[in-house]
Amino acid sequence: MKNSLIQKYNVPGPRYTSYPTVPYWNENDFTYQLWIESLQKSFAESNQKDGISLYIHLPFCESMCTFCGCNKRITKNHDVENPYIEAVIKEWSLYCKLLNERPIIKEIHLGGGTPTFFSPKNLEDLINGIFSYADKAKEHEFSFEGHPNNTTYEHLQKLYKLGFRRVSYGVQDYSKKVQKAIHREQSFHNVAKVTFWAKEIGYTSISHDLIFGLPFQGVEDIIDTIEKTNSLQPDRLAFYSYAHVPWIKGNGQRGFNDENVPKDAEKRKLYEIGKQLLYKNEYYEIGMDHFALKSDHLYTAFKDGKLHRNFMGYSASKTQLMIGLGVSSISDSWYSFAQNVKTIEDYYQLLEWDKIPVVKGHILTEEDLIIRKHILNLMCNFETTWSEESDYFKEIPEILVQLKEMENDGLLTIENKKINVTEAGKPFVRNICMAFDLHLKRKAPETSLFSMTI
Structure with a gap:
């Protein structure tokens, strides 16, 4: 792998075990x-x-x-x-x-x-x-x-x-x-x-x-x-x-x-x-x-x-x-995420009160559900498509412009409403997913949140 590509794309980014992160x-x-x-x-x-x-x-x-x-x-x-x-x-x-x-x-x-x-x-x-x-x-x-x-x-x-x-x-x-x-x-x-x-x-x-x-x-x-x-x-x-x-x-x-x-x-x-x-x-x-x-x-x-x-x-x-x-566990209903309290003491106390020990979560919007599907496709299959109307969202043209440089670097191909990650692009799949991450784009983190992508 070219060192110039590592230096170019090695930035902090999520591992995408969920979207939104x-x-x-x-x-x-x-x-x-x-x-x-x-x-x-x-x-x-x-x-x-x-x-x-x-x-x-x-x-x-x-x-x-x-x-x-x-x-x-x-x-x-x-x-x-x-x-x-x-x-x-x-x-x-x-x-x-x-x-x-x-x-x-x-x-x-x-x-x-x-x-x-x-x-x-x-x-x-x-x-x-x-x-x-x-x-x-x-x-x-x-x-x-x-x-x-x-x-x-x-x-x-x-x-x-x-x-x-x-x-x-x-x-x-x-x-x-x-x-x-x-x-x-x-x-x-x-x-x-x-x-x-x-x-x-x-x-x-x-x-x-x-x-x-x-x-x-x-x-x-x-x-x-x-x-x-x-x-x-x-x-x-x-x-x-x-x-x-x-x-x-x-x-x-x-x-x-x-x-x-x-x-x-x-x-x-x-x-x-x-x-x-x-x-x-x-x-x-x-x-x-x-x-x-x-x-x-x-x-x-x-x-x-x-x-x-x-x-x-x-x-x-x-x-x-x-x-x-269990303590700190995260649940996923597909439509929402919920995380348990992080300390054992709080976990025991809430259960003593007959309460499910959920402390925070996220209800996925329609936009979240579409983007989640694309990120899962990329992380699991190294490809995604928006050929179906239900998979399209209005920011896709903007995302394709952003991904053009990665295409020029040989990391992916874009054609027929489909993105394919190349063999050379597999190490950069987190970076490719970041192009779809509208939450990350709309509000860049003010402090260090994520590990380096490469």
Whole structure:
């Protein structure tokens, strides 16, 4: 990739797990009642047809990883497990009281924090508690995030019996120097052990999360990490750009100096080297920052144009309604977003008062819904079209003028009311989406909000 293009387009920008992005939610026009109405509308439209998704946030970690921007609570006290599980089940029961029929759950994702901080028995109690109010869809996809250092055989076995078939392990990098800098020290042996356990038990999709651009990370570290990853043959993997945003994450990202973090062309070189090594081992690029073997259904969904993206990341199937449970979780009814309170104390207090702990949200306008569709198309399929009248909005000519320079740079093509992102343009897909982001255009951020796009 030409360094001049990196310098030209490497600007702060959203990752577009939603549109509008959270900083641009219109909280003034959002009310709890409007959220419930949109929830009920979406549930009525989708439950019997597609089922619904649940994201469950499990926030506890035993130690702080300095690359992480998730909402977490650091503690070694495992007495926190039972009260939190009970609170999540109560939150779910409050939602179910608002629905006119028994929910059918197609997707569950346990995120964190560290879901495997919780004991296998408590995770079993959580899932059984959820299904005391709901049924499983015939073709369901349940997944969880596991820490290689504390995921046990019993964790994997118990969750498999409960219907989980996908597990994602946070690896990041195998360099001891990098691991020490980000406070995430784990051996290749531990990662290999939990990967082979999952394969032995019967998990059909095992994922590894890797990060490029970490402090002290060099070319030799990326090569070593990718080669070790290839030796384990996970079905899919995420190869994320490290988001150095200390103004958001505070002291958690100050275990190293800014000059220790690779930037611009140096950082992008790490990605390009890693990507070529993955290509050599028959991994295919899926959407942004994701790769999969042909045998994985994420690849199939991408090829069939059925890839979906939401607050949980990329998914091989789409549900219209996703309910987020747990502290800081975000729900998506398609027509609106709603986020829970961010502190565990507030979360418990509201549930004690029998209140669903939503604190803010956004009701999508007609304009939002159209633009959201275009951004999803670009993020998932690297193309979008406005050949249908329902996909057109009046700012499109202005957007095409803005994208002309990117077309001249070989990043996309525009013809027959359609945009196609080229191979050279894939690393710049966030920039292309920004051209559609009318909220961002109408009000440029006054402070640092987003990580760099490249």
